[in-house]
Amino acid sequence: MSAEVKIIEKKDIPHDAVMLFGFPDVGLVGVIAASHLISELNLTEVAYMDSSLLPPLIVLHEGLPHSPIRVFGNHNILLAVSETAISADVIYPIMHSLIDWGRSKKAQMMISLSGIPIQDRQDIEEPKVFAAASSKEVLKMIQDKGIDILKEGYMVGPQAITMQYCASKSVPAITLLAQCFFNYPDPKAAAEVLNKLAIITGIKVDVSNLLEKGEEIRLRARDVMRRTQQEMSKMKKTQEYDIPLYVS
Amino acid sequence: MSTRRRRSIFDVIDEYFENLEEWAERFREALIEKPSWNRRACTIEPLRNVMITPTEVIVTVDLPYTEENTIQVKPINNDTIEILAKLKQKVKLYDLGITHYKGEFQTFHCQTRIPVSVHMDRMEIRFKKGILEIHLPRKHEYEISVE
Numbered sequence: 447m448s449a450e451v452k453i454i455e456k457k458d459i460p461h462d463a464v465m466l467f468g469f470p471d472v473g474l475v476g477v478i479a480a481s482h483l484i485s486e487l488n489l490t491e492v493a494y495m496d497s498s499l500l501p502p503l504i505v506l507h508e509g510l511p512h513s514p515i516r517v518f519g520n521h522n523i524l525l526a527v528s529e530t531a532i533s534a535d536v537i538y539p540i541m542h543s544l545i546d547w548g549r550s551k552k553a554q555m556m557i558s559l560s561g562i563p564i565q566d567r568q569d570i571e572e573p574k575v576f577a578a579a580s581s582k583e584v585l586k587m588i589q590d591k592g593i594d595i596l597k598e599g600y601m602v603g604p605q606a607i608t609m610q611y612c613a614s615k616s617v618p619a620i621t622l623l624a625q626c627f628f629n630y631p632d633p634k635a636a637a638e639v640l641n642k643l644a645i646i647t648g649i650k651v652d653v654s655n656l657l658e659k660g661e662e663i664r665l666r667a668r669d670v671m672r673r674t675q676q677e678m679s680k681m682k683k684t685q686e687y688d689i690p691l692y693v694s
Numbered sequence: 695m696s697t698r699r700r701r702s703i704f705d706v707i708d709e710y711f712e713n714l715e716e717w718a719e720r721f722r723e724a725l726i727e728k729p730s731w732n733r734r735a736c737t738i739e740p741l742r743n744v745m746i747t748p749t750e751v752i753v754t755v756d757l758p759y760t761e762e763n764t765i766q767v768k769p770i771n772n773d774t775i776e777i778l779a780k781l782k783q784k785v786k787l788y789d790l791g792i793t794h795y796k797g798e799f800q801t802f803h804c805q806t807r808i809p810v811s812v813h814m815d816r817m818e819i820r821f822k823k824g825i826l827e828i829h830l831p832r833k834h835e836y837e838i839s840v841e
Contacts, residue, residue, distance in 0.1 A: 565745075568754075568825040630741055630756040630825070661824060664758035666790055668741055669730055675741075 451497040451543035453517070459492055464647050465524040465553035467544070469604040470531040470674040472686075473626030474667050475561035476605075478636035478656070479643075480518075480527040486651040489518035489525055495543070499536040505529050515540070523649060524553060531674040532604065534681035541607040549617060555584075556612050556619040557647070558605035559639050561626035562596070563686060573625035573635045575642040580612045580619035588620060591645050596623060600685045603678070620646065628684075629675045631667035633660040733795070737803035738785075740777070744806065746832075751812050753828040757802055759785070762821050767828055769814040775828065776805045811835060 468480025483489065495515035504511040514530040526544050548556060562576060576596035579585040589595060601609065605621045612619030622642050626635035637653035644650040656663070678684075731738040741756040757765070757779050764780035779802045786798045812830035820827045 568822050568827070627756075629743055630754075661758040664756065664824065665785065668738070668756075671741055672730060 450499050451495060451539050453493050453543065453547040454496050455493045457490070457492045457519075459524070459551045460519065460521050461552045462554050463519065463522050463524045463551065464649065465526065465548040465551075465556045466643075467556065467558045467604065467608060468525065468527045469558075469560070470528060470670060470677070471560050471603050471605070472563045472628050472678065473561040473624075473630065473632030473635050474671055474674065475624055475626050475632055475635045475639055476559040477527065477529075477670065478631065478633050478663060478667065479559045479639050480525055482636065482640065482653070482656045483523075483525060483649075483651060484518050484527070486655075487520060487523065487649075489520055489523065491516050492519040492524070493517040493547075495540070497536075497540065497543075499539060501530070501533070503530060515544075517544075524548065524551070529670070531670070531677040533677055537604060537681070538607055541604055542611055545608060545611050545615070545617065549615065554618070555647075556608060556617055557643065558608050558619075558621040559636075559643065560603070560605045560621060560623050561632060561635050561639075562623040563628035563684075564625040567625065567627045567630075567632070570625060573632075573638050575622055575624045575638050577623070577642070578609060578621045580609055580617065584618045584620060588646065593622075593642055593645065600688055602681055602685050622646075629671060629678075631664045631671050633657065633663045731797070731799060732803075733797040735801075735803070736797070736799050737801045738799045739804050740779075740802045742777075742804060742806055744809065746810055748832070750832055751808050751810060751830045753806055753808070753826075753830070755802075755804070755806075755826040755828070756824065757821075757826050758824045759783075760802065760824065765819075765821060765826060767817065767819055767826075769817070770805065772811070772814065773808050774805055775808065775814075775817075776803075777826070777828075778803050779826070 468476035470477050494513035503514055505514050515528045518525045532540060574594060577588045577593045578596045579588055609619055609621055622639050624635035624638045626632040633656055637656050640651055640653050743754045745752045755777055759781050760779045761782055766778040768776045770776050781800050784798045784800045787795050811833040813833050816831045818829040
């Protein structure tokens with residue numbers, strides 16, 4: 447773990463859990479999905495991040511201060527979630543520290559929940575979900591479960607670092623990416639990601655509530671989306687639209 | 695023989711300062727942090743995006759919780775449009791978990807600058823799944839042919 451980033455544990459952390467990540471990104475898919483998982487599964491805060499790399503910011507809930515980056519969990523799930531957009535300058539040490547911490551707890555797999563932007567998203571009824579994996583074995587496991595693979599392209603943001611770092615440390619990792627709006631909160635895409643998460647891990651939640659409250663979520667998430675958009679532009683997120691040049 | 699009137703140096707200077715002022719205003723807007731809502735006007739600013747294609751400019755605006763028949767899109771000059779839309783019901787800051795301010799909103803409001811010349815009078819609008827799409831055909835004032 448980086449000296450500049452500490453993960454403070456508040457409760458006993460289970461071993462062999464599945465570690466999930468929901469960070470601000472396109473369509474806020476990861477954050478909306480994570481928030482729904484926390485409320486549906488009654489996950490509680492088990493750890494939080496303390497770091498001088500984070501902006502001078504706390505999140506107040508019920509009058510009490512909280513770190514913007516926290517880990518929620520139960521006996522078999524660890525869910526890292528950020529309530530603020532992470533600056534491109536500090537994203538490496540933050541993601542590396544979370545993954546190192548998860549490895550120290552022997553997390554069996556790391557799964558990032560996120561989106562992939564698509565033009566004319568409003569014309570798509572059912573957004574597709576694509577997956578990428580850290581190794582051929584994990585990729586085969588996903589394909590066997592009938593999930594489409596993102597074969598070629600660019601990935602930018604927290605999930606890109608998670609994937610690269612996990613691959614280098616031989617930690618099984620998956621990124622689930624639902625087709626979504628680039629800069630509008632997308633609860634429907636979050637619901638699709640959660641449906642695919644259920645197929646891969648057996649972590650099932652009812653998404654009907656998420657869909658019913660879709661408009662309210664979009665209204666509430668406006669400001670977080672606006673801040674996230676500023677950070678996405680700094681990290682050149684639109685590169686995910688680019689046509690890749692395959693170098694074998 | 696050309697009948698075009700020559701512009702005076704004062705016209706040129708005036709135009710230069712007008713452009714400079716407009717640029718400074720945009721720069722200020724981009725840099726100065728401000729809330730995305732206006733308590734006095736009871737409005738909130740929607741998220742929006744501008745895309746330029748070879749034939750048109752497409753502005754999309756995220757308008758969740760909006761009554762479709764209240765949406766208004768008004769050109770306010772050659773390069774700016776104003777968008778207004780009423781929410782289905784008043785939203786209080788308290789409902790969004792904010793208890794240290796009082797305020798309520800019932801209208802989305804924003805102004806968006808169109809970065810290239812367009813035919814404002816041929817604007818087409820559609821609203822689908824809470825996303826407003828404004829299509830503005832581009833105005834190609836002159837073309838340079840390739841020799």
